[in-house]
Amino acid sequence: MTLAKLDVNLMVVFEAIYDEGTTTRAAERLHLSQSAVSHALARLRDLYQDPLFVRHGHKMLASPLTERVIHQVKNGLQALRQSVDNAHHFTPAQLQQEFRLGVRDAIESALLPALLPKLTHLAPQLTLSCHQHHPSLITGELLVDDKLDLSIEALQPVSEQIFHTCLFRESLSVVGRAKHDRLQRNISLESYLAEPQILVTLLASGGELVDHALARSGLRRNVVARCQSYYSAAQLLLQSNYLTVMPSGMAKMLSQTLALAFQPIPFDVPLLELHLYWHQRKDLDPANRWLRGHIVDALAQSPFITLQKDAKALALKAR
Numbered sequence: 001m002t003l004a005k006l007d008v009n010l011m012v013v014f015e016a017i018y019d020e021g022t023t024t025r026a027a028e029r030l031h032l033s034q035s036a037v038s039h040a041l042a043r044l045r046d047l048y049q050d051p052l053f054v055r056h057g058h059k060m061l062a063s064p065l066t067e068r069v070i071h072q073v074k075n076g077l078q079a080l081r082q083s084v085d086n087a088h089h090f091t092p093a094q095l096q097q098e099f100r101l102g103v104r105d106a107i108e109s110a111l112l113p114a115l116l117p118k119l120t121h122l123a124p125q126l127t128l129s130c131h132q133h134h135p136s137l138i139t140g141e142l143l144v145d146d147k148l149d150l151s152i153e154a155l156q157p158v159s160e161q162i163f164h165t166c167l168f169r170e171s172l173s174v175v176g177r178a179k180h181d182r183l184q185r186n187i188s189l190e191s192y193l194a195e196p197q198i199l200v201t202l203l204a205s206g207g208e209l210v211d212h213a214l215a216r217s218g219l220r221r222n223v224v225a226r227c228q229s230y231y232s233a234a235q236l237l238l239q240s241n242y243l244t245v246m247p248s249g250m251a252k253m254l255s256q257t258l259a260l261a262f263q264p265i266p267f268d269v270p271l272l273e274l275h276l277y278w279h280q281r282k283d284l285d286p287a288n289r290w291l292r293g294h295i296v297d298a299l300a301q302s303p304f305i306t307l308q309k310d311a312k313a314l315a316l317k318a319r
Helices: 008-020 023-030 034-048 064-085 105-122 189-194 209-215 230-238 248-255 286-300 311-316
Strands: 053-056 059-062 098-102 127-131 150-154 162-170 172-177 196-200 222-227 243-247 260-264 272-279
Touching: 008 023, 008 034, 008 064, 023 034, 059 064, 098 286, 105 127, 105 230, 105 248, 105 286, 150 286, 162 286, 162 311, 172 230, 172 248, 196 230, 222 230, 230 243, 230 248, 230 260, 243 248, 248 260, 272 286, 286 311
Parallel strands: 098 127, 098 150, 196 222, 196 243
Antiparallel strands: 053 059, 150 272, 162 272, 172 243, 172 260
């Protein structure tokens, strides 16, 4: 017999007749008609090639074959019922999973100190793995291919399969060493463009938000180096007259421990808008929702980030 021919509803009737001892009470228990239960019993007898139950007075007595298989039937039905009951039940302490988060170093630095201790306390068998990739991969292929569970990245076009919500918006700052001449007073656009620049980007070529804003006015900054990490850029700034641009929150955080100075960028640049992204198939997954909530909570503890007021509600809202 193939599983395609097995009707689970027949097994439910099988169990009910065995438990209740009569087809009448089995019908009442299952809210079925007497004839529906009798029809199901006939199909069961044909399936097992056995009488299964023999009438004795008002009762139905189980056959030897029924006594042999009923515990397997009951265990199978119990497993199915538990699978439904547990579908949305989630116990962090029992979670054995690696969560893969796509995130740049600026957010990673603000996020992990508050997030990781909380996760390891609630789910000691959990592993959190952070990755940097090309932005379009983070919000596209890697989520689609299940190589990332979540990502935090700047707002960009995504398919309908990718869900996202805005976490926060922030300005950009010009950053250099604390004694940089240009940063001792309000820096002008001309002064900014005159200085050699370090471009922090994951892109192999082209510019970032600042470069696009300058290009609209026919301007271009003097980029002498590209790197992938704001912290690496900061180390270069400490030993040179280079400047760089970074999110204002990152500039504030680094300046607390490094001899750096920063000022608002001296031309109009759109605010950097950071979103939390996840794939549609994980929208209702209890573990993914749990992690989304804790990510928002951890970012809310950072003194360098001002979250959107509805960030957590939208991160947990079923789409």
